[in-house]
Structure formats: structure tokens, C-alpha cells
Amino acid sequence: QVQLVQSGAEVKKPGASVKVSCKASGYSFTNYGISWVRQAPGQGPEWMGWISAYNGNTNFAQKFQDRVTLTTDTSTDTAYMELGNLRSDDTAVFYCAIDTIAGADEALDYWGQGTLVTVSS
Amino acid sequence: DIQMTQSPSSLSASVGDRVTITCRASQSISSYLNWYQQKPGKAPKLLIYTASSLQSGVPSRFSGSGSGTDFTLTISSLQPEDFATYYCQQSYRTPYGFGPGTKVDIK
Numbered sequence: 001q002v003q004l005v006q007s008g009a010e011v012k013k014p015g016a017s018v019k020v021s022c023k024a025s026g027y028s029f030t031n032y033g034i035s036w037v038r039q040a041p042g043q044g045p046e047w048m049g050w051i052s053a054y055n056g057n058t059n060f061a062q063k064f065q066d067r068v069t070l071t072t073d074t075s076t077d078t079a080y081m082e083l084g085n086l087r088s089d090d091t092a093v094f095y096c097a098i099d100t101i102a103g104a105d106e107a108l109d110y111w112g113q114g115t116l117v118t119v120s121s
Numbered sequence: 122d123i124q125m126t127q128s129p130s131s132l133s134a135s136v137g138d139r140v141t142i143t144c145r146a147s148q149s150i151s152s153y154l155n156w157y158q159q160k161p162g163k164a165p166k167l168l169i170y171t172a173s174s175l176q177s178g179v180p181s182r183f184s185g186s187g188s189g190t191d192f193t194l195t196i197s198s199l200q201p202e203d204f205a206t207y208y209c210q211q212s213y214r215t216p217y218g219f220g221p222g223t224k225v226d227i228k
Contacts, residue, residue: 035217037165043221044208044219044220044221044222045157045159045165045208045210045219046218046219047210047215047216047217047218047219050215059215061215061216062122062216063216095164095165097164101170101176103171104155104170104171104174104212105153105212106155106210106212106217107155107167107170107171107176107212108155108157108165108167108210109167109170109176111164111165111166112164113164114164
């Protein structure tokens with residue numbers, strides 16, 4: 001069965017970077033891209049970007065483009081999201097997710113469990 | 122960016138009620154609209170994709186309709202496990218924005 005398992009909670013100081021991992025199993029990793037979604041406390045989800053696990057192509061929401069790096073490691077079937085220059089309003093749960101439904105791009109049908117990143121001085 | 126709005130922002134309903142949630146896009150998104158359910162502390166769960174297709178394993182009391190800019194999620198007979206927050210998401214153009222959510226709670 002498809003599983004996305006994310007790394008544990010992080011506490012970071014303003015200005016620092018955080019790197020969240022998302023280990024995939026139960027499917028051929030390079031078949032689907034990985035999307036990353038941020039959800040601040042009490043807010044709706046916010047799409048951050050996407051990376052192809054096949055060729056590394058990326059697509060970002062403009063508001064994150066300058067601060068986020070998405071990578072994949074096909075040797076370990078793991079995707080990574082690194083967010084730099086953290087601010088207090090980056091405090092959120094970060095999710096990785098994939099869409100496996102043919103003809104329904106970005107209908108995210110499998111999600112990781114989420115990683116809480118707290119930014120505090 | 123395409124802006125997504127939802128109404129109402131919250132509603133109170135009883136078990137067995139028919140519930141309708143509306144989502145509106147700031148421009149036409151054809152049928153590229155998905156609906157998710159989220160419970161506290163959990164990841165969103167896909168319910169409906171491309172406006173009206175029921176995701177595998179989702180009960181048939183959930184249905185979606187609409188195209189262009191106006192969309193609807195309907196729960197035909199609300200069950201205790203349906204009390205949650207519901208989000209729409211457009212998948213027409215990046216960034217694939219979500220709506221602000223509709224919280225469904227117990228009357």
C-alpha cells in the first residue's frame with residue numbers, strides 16, 4: 001500500500017532553514033511527482049510546489065520560489081523540502097502528497113502524516 | 122493567481138441532514154476542482170476530484186457538481202463521522218490554491 005512517511009517535528013530560530021523528508025513506499029517512486037503543502041495553525045492548506053520524481057523538474061508557488069528547494073533521492077525513494085530564511089509566520093504543518101489518479105493532476109490522494117515546524121526565537 | 126472562496130465558512134447540522142457547501146473560483150477553472158475533508162490533527166483526505174468524480178472508498182453520500190467558476194459539495198445524509206472541515210482546491214493552474222474551508226459541526 002502507498003505510504004508517505006515524513007520526518008519528525010522541528011523547532012527553528014528565525015532566519016534558519018529546515019529540511020523535511022518524505023519517504024515513499026508501496027509504489028514506483030519515479031511514477032509520480034511529489035507536492036508540498038503548508039498549513040498554518042487554524043488556516044487552510046497552501047500549495048507550495050511540486051517536483052517530478054522522474055526527472056527533477058519543479059514548479060513553485062511564486063511566494064515560496066525564492067526560499068524553497070525541492071529535491072528527490074531515487075536511491076532511497078525520498079523527497080525533501082527545504083525552506084530557508086524562516087520567519088515566525090512559517091510556523092505550520094508541512095505535508096508531502098502525491099496524485100496517482102490518471103487524468104486528475106494534483107488531486108492529492110495520498111498524503112504524509114505532516115511535519116510540524118515551529119519557528120521561534 | 123486564482124482565488125478560491127467557500128461558503129458558508131461554518132455550519133451546524135444534525136445527523137441525517139442534507140448539507141451543501143459552495144466553492145467559487147475567481148476565474149473559470151473548467152472542472153479542475155477537488156474536494157477534501159480534514160479532521161483535527163490529520164492530513165486532508167480526497168473526497169471528490171475533477172468536480173464530480175467520487176474518490177475510491179468514499180461513501181456515495183458525498184457528491185460534487187459544477188464547472189467553470191461555481192461548484193458544490195453535497196452530503197446527502199450527514200453521518201457522525203462527517204463532522205470535519207471541508208476544503209476545495211483548484212487544479213487548473215499553479216499555484217493550486219485551496220479555499221479557506223467550511224467547518225461542519227454538530228447542531
